[in-house]
Amino acid sequence: MSRHKGVAPRLAEALGIILGTEEIPLRLQAWDGSEAGPRDAPVIEFRSRRGLRRMLWAPNQLGLSRAYVAGEIDGPGDLFESFSALSSVGKFAELKAFRPPTVSERIRLIRTAIRIGAVGPPPAPPPEEMDVARSGRKHTKERDAAAVSHHYDVGNEFYALVLGPSMVYSCAVWEDGTIGLDASQEAKLDLVCRKLGLRPGMRVLDVGCGWGSFALHAAQNYGVDVIGVTLSREQADLARERVSGAGLTDRIEIRVQDYRDVHDTPFDAISSIGMAEHVGREQIGDYASRLYSLLRPGGRLLNHAISWNAGEMPPDPDSFIPRYVFPDGEMLSLTVMIGALESAGLEVLDVEALRRHYGLTLRAWVDNLEQNWDEAVRLTSEGRARVWRLYMASSALGFERGLNGVNQVLVQRPGGEEPPLRRREWV
Incomplete structure (x- = not known):
């Protein structure tokens, strides 16, 4: 032919x-x-x-x-x-x-x-599609837990293949494109610690603590006590193993807990790294107010979150990302995020845009996945591996085209010590 x-x-x-x-x-x-x-x-x-x-x-x-x-x-x-x-x-x-x-x-x-003979009944969606978290009112604690479980409880070994030894699932900070993923992730963790002004003896809350990487870095290098909360049981299990292996069970506590249920205040500092995307536009004001209430006067919050940079666009619950990757997730503009934080009474100290850094990070994750493809399929399924490959590759292009951004917004609850005149301590 x-x-x-x-x-x-x-x-x-x-x-x-x-x-x-x-x-x-x-x-x-x-x-x-x-x-x-x-x-x-x-x-x-x-x-x-x-x-x-x-x-x-x-x-x-x-x-x-x-x-x-x-x-x-x-x-x-x-x-x-x-x-x-x-x-x-x-x-x-x-x-x-x-x-x-x-x-x-x-x-x-x-x-x-x-x-061409392609007409027929609708094929059943691939089984990796998420339905369980798409019923009922959005952002209840139960629905949020189901959405987080869909994305994160797919196997710690699978994530280890993709993320590498750092086990950090958020944008790295690259000195240049050749420094390597693990070193760039460590640089990001240290940058967050310095922006928060961590000192020995401080109490820190890590909202959406993942596999415990930030908690470990902060406790080991800055002498702080950390409570990390996540809705993923698999993340919490591995985070606790890592904390125990590092001999830091007296400094770090990992909980399976919604941040809305944290009541043992006050905290000297709060990190929220890659978690606010799960909150949603309707709840972002309550999120900011809740974190404000958990801080002592003068305490700092570092909010690290993906943003939508391409103007107003209504969320489409029937697109790929909400159905397969982040059910109920929503990217907010930087304007909306800062507005919520300021409306809650928090003072903005610093904003740093890391858009190009996330393109590099996602390409490194795709490379890890492709180099370990057969093992990734064995640990999950071919469909699940293809979901992650599609999501990470398309997201990398979104950051590189400027459609998406990622920003670290550092804020402080008024009262207590004054913020620094210049930001020399974290640049």
Whole structure:
């Protein structure tokens, strides 16, 4: 069969309708061996009709994502090149809610699908999709616990493959692109300690403590006592093992606890690293007020969180990230975050943007995953590994394009000691 005939040209037509563009900067390879598109372009491989059928029933980001997670489409070459090309055209490039096809577009899409035998009932979503946390009122303690468990309780060994020895699941701080992930994560942990002005004997609360890396660094290097809280039992189990192994059980306590249930105040400092994304716009004011109430006068809070930088966009609960990665997660703008902190009575001392650093961090995580792919699949499933690969690679591109940011906002509860005149202690 000629490589310029067959299924691929009609597949390109269907994908163009879904994406809202006539020019697709991709080389499409179809299940019958045919190809279409520029020969020197990144390759997207459609392995079965089922991948297109998913897009008929969900002609948006979710349909494409489901097909990738299920292994029905793939980017067999450089995944970053393929995703970058895909995200640069049509509806992906508009940075707005994904517009559904018009009636005429849907008719064309169905006709094209009929010609290549892709019409049929909707395939069941890949099993990695999250449903349990999508019922009931958002951000109740029970629903938040279910959402966190979906993302974090997938196996500590799996996360160790992706994150490396640092076991830090947030943006590293890179001196340059060659210094290495572990050293860059340690630099980030130390930066947070210095911004918080930690000194021996202080009481520190680590909100969303993960596997205990910040608590360990702060206790070992700054002589503080730390209470770390997480909603993930698997994280807490490993964090406690690490604390015990370091001989710091008298300085660090790890709890499976919602931050809203912490009452043993006051704290001299609070770290919240990569946790505020789980709070949501409606609850962010209460979050800021709660952390204010936990601080002593003069105490500092370091809020490290991803932001949405591309203007106002309503959250889409049916896109890939909410359904597969962070149920109920929401990226807020830096303006909204600072507004919530200030409205709670906290004084802003410093804001540092780390957008480029997260692109480097995510690329390092993708590299770890790909180098350990067979082991990652063994520890979880191929679908779960594909979810993480898609999420981390697409997120890296989002940071590199400036759609997303990540910011450390340092604030202080008024009263007590005055903040420093200059920020020399943490630069």
